[in-house]
Amino acid sequence: MKAVAQEVLFLTDPQSRDDVASLAWPSNVRIEALDASRPHDNTDFKVIVVDADLTCGSTIELLRQTLKSVDRQIPRHFAVNQGRRIEVVQAQVLGARSIRPRPLSIEDLQAILAEAYGARSSALAEEPLAALVTTTHTGSRALGGVFDAIQSGGMLRRSELESASEDIADAIADDGIASWLEAVRAHHQGTFQHCLLVTGVLTSFAQALGMSHSDVSLLTTAGLLHDIGKAMIPIDILEKPGALSQHEFRTIAQHPVIGYDYLLSQGELDGVILDAVRGHHEYLDGSGYPDHLSGSQLGDVTRILTVCDIYGALCERRSYKSAMPPEKALELLESMANAGKLETALVKALRRAVLPA
Ligand SMILES: [Fe+2]
Ligand SMILES: [Fe+2]
Structure with a gap:
């Protein structure tokens, strides 16, 4: 059986990784914990999703280092805690294309994928x-x-x-x-x-x-x-x-x-x-x-x-x-x-x- 290419890199905190991984994500999603000791090979991904604590300085630094090697044309989508403007601004600084509520839901991920793969999300399709x-x-x-x-x-x-x-x-x-x-x-x-x-x-x-x-x-x-x-x-x-x-x-x-x-x-x-x-x-x-x-x-x-x-x-x-x-x-x-x-x-x-x- 042919392996499914993992085209979506889902970055999360080490402490959240197991909880995130237990959900029924599509098979082309690779979930990784942000980890200073293990640099990511980001080159082949089509979409980056970040669901991590953007109030934590070390998490932000790890994200910055990780995303530095990623082509900025690859869309980055962030999940932030609702009502936290500081996290919204931080996500923007890190190049967010869209910002959604944290923890990211499977429905939100599907909307991100629909946009990434050309079938525009319904919200965007309605946009005149x-x-x-x-x-x-x-x-x-x-x-x-x-x-x-x-x-x-x-x-x-x-x-x-x-x-x-x-x-x-x-x-x-x-x-x-x-x-x-x-x-x-x-x-x-x-x-x-x-x-x-x-x-x-x-x-x-x-x-x-x-x-x-x-x-x-x-x-x-x-x-x-x-x-x-x-x-x-x-x-x-x-x-x-x-x-x-x-x-x-x-x-x-x-x-x-x-x-x-x-x-x-x-x-x-x-x-x-x-x-x-x-x-x-x-x-x-x-x-x-x-x-x-x-x-x-x-x-x-x-x-x-x-x-x-x-x-x-x-x-x-x-x-x-x-x-x-x-x-x-x-x-x-x-x-x-x-x-x-x-x-x-x-x-x-x-x-x-x-x-x-
Ligand atoms: Fe100014
Ligand atoms: Fe200004």
Whole structure:
């Protein structure tokens, strides 16, 4: 009898392995406990499923080491404890394509397999803009790559970033910014949701202004990279729903410099992207951070990123807050422009990009 190829790698904690293995999984699933002494040969799998404790530092490190050798094109699906946003963010950093309740059910695994093998899951089949949703996952994987790179001190994978930027620009040109924002909000959470929203807003801004292909690509890439420094900020501060203490604000306010320093160390990245990453929380009146730059000290890409970043943040949907409607968000930006913090012409251009006549 021919052996069934084991194409699904199911990674779990050592203490959960026996419980997981006792369930009636399909025969092409190989269940393995995360184990530092036994490196995994991951090359032939079509799908990776992770059902492990994402609050445990050593488990996360083992996962990072294990997943490092896996092609990022191979979809990674995570199960997390419900209501644990910290675990959701950690799964995203590790490149999650989908996040489901823990422990993973056989029904959920079947849905994952259906998608992996081309028979799309019923949820995806009903999605009117399935290609757009797929592109949001491509963007999320690219973000996972850059967050992983800075956290591990590794090299930025430029080709993955550039190819995700191209896909995002094509998707927004085809389907429009409103659909992009909705798809991102429906399928992504936390910092990755924010980064994907800001990226889309930047892309749409560039396209609406009729910028060249290379400039659209530059702004899209700047969007994906702009908050890379947040990878080094403790998640409980980053994801805190309420007001930040002074100490917490000082901690989070380090992210532009952390991101800038890392990208500088990578070389070959366009200088305007570096300046924009460092300067995207500066204001024209000098009241921003980290360098309190003002007026002509702030370049065009930095000014554009600042406007799009704020708009993206207002559009975010979180468990504790709904997205601000576009008109209200634009009014808020206009009031900031009137106060001398943002460039009025850029806010007007953004209005034309996100609310076309
Ligand atoms: Fe930021
Ligand atoms: Fe941001």
